Amino acid sequence: MGRVAGAQGILGWVKLKTYTEFADSLADFPVWWLGDDKHPWREMTVEKFALQSKGLIAKFPGCNDRTGAEKFKGLLVAVPRSSLPQQAEDEYYWADLIGLEVVNVAGESLGMVDNLMDTGANQVLCVRGASGEILIPFIASAIKQVSLTDKVIRVDWAADWAEKH
Helix, strand or coil: CEEEEEEECCCCEEEEEECCCCCCHHHHCCEEEEECCCCCCEEEECCEEEEECCEEEEECCCCCCHHHHHCCCCCEEECCHHHCCCCCCCCCCHHHHCCCEEEECCCCEEEEEEEEEECCCCEEEEEEECCEEEEEECCCCCEEEEECCCCEEEECCCCCHHHHC
């Protein structure tokens, strides 16, 4: 859902880089999980939020100075899956797509979804395969089927598209 970008001011607030559709979406969740590969995940109650021109800032209980806030820098922000709204049939959370196999209409495996990015115009699947990284726009003309059950995304995309264009 986001990442703690660093300390904000001297009173214990943290700046957040959000990965949500709207900058203030994290404010809808009063309890977060903070952690990463090097730090164990822990539940954190959010004391206060504020939306500023540069994004969302938050304050955690007991964090009252810049030194305390800096300890959170770099940690990822997650929320319990059960607290997320139900998606419509043709909508997906990015986390659900990461790790899915991508297969084109010719039946060729292009690799696995490694990441997604938002270009502003649309989202893009970053697919890691044997031939390197392939970027596929997440648009109706390219994405033919997403099956979370089968863990596969079927695309209208040639394996050698980048070489042809």
